[in-house]
Amino acid sequence: MALFDHLGISVADLPRSIAQYDPVMTALGCTRRDADDSVSWSLGEEELILFPARDAESGPHEHGQVGWQHLAFAVDSRDEVDRLHAIAVEAGWTAVREPKLYPRFNERYYATFIEDDNGIRLEFMHNPPRETAAQSDA
Template sequence: MPLFDHLSVSVNDVPRAIARFDPIFTALGLDRTDARDGASWYKDGETEFIVRLAREPGAHRHGAVGWQHLALAVASREDVERLHAIATEAGWAVVRDPKPYPRFSDRYFASFVEDDNGIRVEFVYNPEPTDQETVRTV
């Protein structure tokens, strides 16, 4: 059973959100289902990510109470760079280009993007530590 059943975010413009999220989730192997007021992406019929039309207009502000960011784990540094490029081509704004984050661990490599709703996504490669390494806490 997955840790999360689903994650849902509210957006100002569903078609624009689909155009931004779909290239990322398609590259990660998820399938999309459209609904009247949103869309959902699934992997193996389980984990679900949903975008829905917001009840009130406006954008989230990073650091405010609520959504912080979604970190999507990938298999390599090259995948971080590939997904970062896919996201920016789909209209996501670059928050941080792909780079190592040694403050988390010597293995941590990530990038951050944000859409016009203030929704931030991180692409992260963070392999398991070897026996000789110690893990730093965030």
């Protein structure tokens, strides 16, 4: 069983958010489905859904306050982290942290953080198991 079934995010401007999320979610291999007042992307049974906020003036979300912190997507390589970062920035996301190693987590942890117009922060990260990292270095 998956850890999450779906994640819903309220956004101030649904068309603008679709333009930001669609290239990223498509690059992650997700399938898009449009509905009357929402749009979703799924990969298997897991789904990310954007909804228009009830009060568009209530945002943007501020990182570090109560609520959303970030959502991390695990990817297969550092090159994939770099590729997704470039796609997101091209789609209008703000680079919070450029792709780099995070030795404070471990010597293999490579990630980037991006933020959309709503203050929603995503992370693309590659953290191979120690054995796999050692084998790929050989």
